[in-house]
Amino acid sequence: MKRFKSVLLLAIFVALGTFGKTSFAADPVEQAIAACEYELTHFCSSVTPGEGRLMMCLGAHEDKVSFRCALAVYDAAVAIDVLAQLIVAIGSSCEQEIANYCASPISDTEAVVAAGQGRVVACLAAHEADLGSGCKSIIGELIAN
Secondary structure, X not given: OHHHXXXXXXXXXXXXXXXXXXXXXXXXXXXXXXHOHHHHHHHOOOOOOOOOHHHHHHHHOXXXXXXXXXXXXXXXXXXXXXXXXHHHHHHHHHHHHHHHHOEEEOOOOOEEEOOOOOHHXXXXXXXXXXXXXXXXXXXHHHHHO
């Protein structure tokens, strides 16, 4: 069950990132990348992306980072924080529904949720009539936006 919860959270994150909320989280991130192009090229070009290394590089050069870049990074961080809160809300409100309707068993004790391209949210939306009130409410709000 512990592995299922890890896979569940990853699946929700990927699903939200590819189901209508892309503009919510990706646009600020893409804007930050564009706004920080000079800084990333001149100060961080040798840094391997991932695990926050580019952010640490920008932080190490904070005295040289433009206001435009700093503001864009802040906006992206706020958007990511809001998305993370949404992921937690869906995970806690819809955990049982995701397990019941969206997971495929891979063994007698484990199941996986196919992630990406909005599958989890689409699965929950397809089972809207069967969802509990908390899950139904959050999925309804997500789809409405």
